[in-house]
Amino acid sequence: MMNDYRRHSVSAPLSKDLVECLRESMQRDLKFETPYVFVVFGASGDLAKKKIYPTLWWLFRDNLLPLNIKFVGYARSDLTVPRLREAFEKYCKVRDSEKPAFEEFIKKCTYIQGKYDTSEGFQRLQSHIDSIQKESNNQAVNRLYYLALPPSVFNVVSTELKNNCMDHGDSWTRVIIEKPFGHDLKSSCELSNHLAKLFKEDQIYRIDHYLGKEMVQNLMVMRFGNRILAPSWNRDHIASVMISFKEDFGTGGRAGYFDTAGIIRDVMQNHLMQILTLVAMEKPASLNAEDIRDEKVKVLKATKVVELKDIVVGQYVANAECNHPEASQGYKDDKSVPADSNTPTYALAVLHINNERWEGVPFFLRCGKETLKHTSPLEDPAKPPRTLIETSRTIRRRLTENGLHGRRPVKKPLISEKNRKARVAWAKAHVNWGRREWANHVWSDESKFNLFGTDGIKGVRRPVGSRFDPKYQCPTVKHGGGSCMVWGCFSDTSMGPLIIMHLFI
Numbered sequence: 488m489m490n491d492y493r494r495h496s497v498s499a500p501l502s503k504d505l506v507e508c509l510r511e512s513m514q515r516d517l518k519f520e521t522p523y524v525f526v527v528f529g530a531s532g533d534l535a536k537k538k539i540y541p542t543l544w545w546l547f548r549d550n551l552l553p554l555n556i557k558f559v560g561y562a563r564s565d566l567t568v569p570r571l572r573e574a575f576e577k578y579c580k581v582r583d584s585e586k587p588a589f590e591e592f593i594k595k596c597t598y599i600q601g602k603y604d605t606s607e608g609f610q611r612l613q614s615h616i617d618s619i620q621k622e623s624n625n626q627a628v629n630r631l632y633y634l635a636l637p638p639s640v641f642n643v644v645s646t647e648l649k650n651n652c653m654d655h656g657d658s659w660t661r662v663i664i665e666k667p668f669g670h671d672l673k674s675s676c677e678l679s680n681h682l683a684k685l686f687k688e689d690q691i692y693r694i695d696h697y698l699g700k701e702m703v704q705n706l707m708v709m710r711f712g713n714r715i716l717a718p719s720w721n722r723d724h725i726a727s728v729m730i731s732f733k734e735d736f737g738t739g740g741r742a743g744y745f746d747t748a749g750i751i752r753d754v755m756q757n758h759l760m761q762i763l764t765l766v767a768m769e770k771p772a773s774l775n776a777e778d779i780r781d782e783k784v785k786v787l788k789a790t791k792v793v794e795l796k797d798i799v800v801g802q803y804v805a806n807a808e809c810n811h812p813e814a815s816q817g818y819k820d821d822k823s824v825p826a827d828s829n830t831p832t833y834a835l836a837v838l839h840i841n842n843e844r845w846e847g848v849p850f851f852l853r854c855g856k857e858t859l860k861h862t863s864p865l866e867d868p869a870k871p872p873r874t875l876i877e878t879s880r881t882i883r884r885r886l887t888e889n890g891l892h893g894r895r896p897v898k899k900p901l902i903s904e905k906n907r908k909a910r911v912a913w914a915k916a917h918v919n920w921g922r923r924e925w926a927n928h929v930w931s932d933e934s935k936f937n938l939f940g941t942d943g944i945k946g947v948r949r950p951v952g953s954r955f956d957p958k959y960q961c962p963t964v965k966h967g968g969g970s971c972m973v974w975g976c977f978s979d980t981s982m983g984p985l986i987i988m989h990l991f992i
């Protein structure tokens with residue numbers, strides 16, 4: 488069972504059973520004594536402090552990392568481990584009880600200051616890894632290089648890595664590359680070709696962290712494992728799809744990178760497009776990565792090329808009227824943004840997927856920095872179906888499963904509040920009458936019969952125990968309509984005649 492609080496926070500520890508299970512499955516592949524080094528290039532940056540270091544800590548805390556692992560930060564900034572820690576600790580959400588373990592984690596961290604475009608810093612990194620090897624009984628060190636860097640330096644850093652920091656054939660080296668992977672088709676192909684010359688394909692990990700988000704991971708299960716949704720997931724039932732990414736903060740010190748990318752390259756063409764393909768693709772042959780990739784590619788191939796008329800862009804400016812602390816700063820108020828920058832911080836695009844499932848359904852991709860609401864909801868405004876696939880039996884079953892049972896509503900005479908009170912008072916006053924008292928009384932009532940057709944049997948769907956809830960009652964009237972009003976009476980010994988009071992035609 489998942490801990491309750493974990494549902495709300497990735498920082499909460501996993502349950503012991505789950506950790507054991509994950510460790511067991513990892514032990515098959517990992518020798519825990521083998522030395523590993525995880526190098527974060529761009530350790531001084533936003534991604535490193537907000538995501539990479541906190542994630543490494545959570546894995547460490549949950550015993551999901553090899554025992555002999557070291558974390559090396561690398562960047563140009565003049566930093567030390569304590570200053571690095573200052574930057575990332577608050578994102579690690581360390582609980583009081585976890586503090587000793589966090590100190591152990593920090594002991595595993597080191598920092599190397601170095602440039603990206605010269606060999607000197609990389610040679611020092613290599614010496615550092617050599618020293619880890621010596622400390623580990625000379626066992627060869629597995630290396631994982633994480634490029635948490637702006638794309639402008641991917642080429643030089645990967646080249647320096649290849650020239651200075653590779654394994655010696657007795658361990659492995661892997662390189663993780665962040666998005667954006669190039670800024671257009673040409674540069675993306677160039678980057679691919681460049682990396683292919685340096686590393687084997689299985690050494691290169693291109694990462695889109697959105698694919699690791701719970702909401703995104705649940706998409707496939709929701710689409711293909713849900714028997715109610717699956718048949719409705721198409722143009723007959725969905726009018727349009729809006730995939731929306733909004734952040735209530737701006738570039739916050741990252742403008743150096745952001746201004747070279749813009750919101751489209753930063754999140755739209757990767758994160759939002761990944762979500763779009765997951766939403767739109769057909770069921771893959773298996774959950775194997777290649778099969779999923781193939782289905783995503785089919786969606787992309789069926790997508791009409793986006794033209795200028797299909798896209799709106801914008802840039803956030805300061806808003807003096809808003810009290811949000813960040814609203815006083817426009818994008819260009821950031822000193823590292825050129826005064827004439829026209830980099831978009833907001834974009835809305837409409838895409839069309841020309842296939843049988845989605846023909847005619849617009850897919851809107853919307854993303855913005857400083858949009859005052861940090862949510863990325865996926866909204867599928869449903870439209871009235873052109874064809875009804877579900878049978879009424881299925882609908883009845885689903886309603887009942889959800890606690891709404893089909894029942895006849897209680898009839899309640901439509902009387903004024905004054906009369907209601909009078910009736911209640913009379914009933915209370917005579918609550919103790921017995922047979923003898925009632926025998927002296929005549930009972931009368933009127934009834935309405937429709938002349939054409941009937942009012943029919945009305946039903947309501949209501950939860951158990953809510954019979955007398957006013958919302959589920961059915962108001963009745965004794966007068967009006969195309970009908971015949973009759974009156975009758977009885978006492979404890981006989982029945983009176985039936986009197987036709989009114990006939991309405």
Ligand SMILES: NC(=O)C1=CN([C@@H]2O[C@H](COP(=O)(O)OP(=O)(O)OC[C@H]3O[C@@H](n4cnc5c(N)ncnc54)[C@H](OP(=O)(O)O)[C@@H]3O)[C@@H](O)[C@H]2O)C=CC1
Nearest residue numbers: 529531532533534562563564635636665666667741743744
């Ligand atoms: N921030 C986030 O939440 C996410 C970011 N990413 C991706 O991660 C990568 C890094 O992003 P992020 O950490 O936000 O970026 P930052 O702007 O924070 O840059 C990271 C580090 O790179 C160095 N750097 C910055 N600009 C330059 C430059 N022009 N030339 C050389 N070095 C530079 C700086 O370190 P120093 O000067 O000390 O060397 C900086 O601390 C990007 O590719 C981004 O797309 C992906 C997912 C999420």
Ligand SMILES: O=C1O[C@H](COP(=O)(O)O)[C@@H](O)[C@H](O)[C@H]1O
Nearest residue numbers: 666696697734745753754758863
């Ligand atoms: O890739 C990026 O994603 C973050 C948003 O990621 P989240 O996991 O924090 O929602 C975004 O802020 C950043 O600009 C971008 O580079």
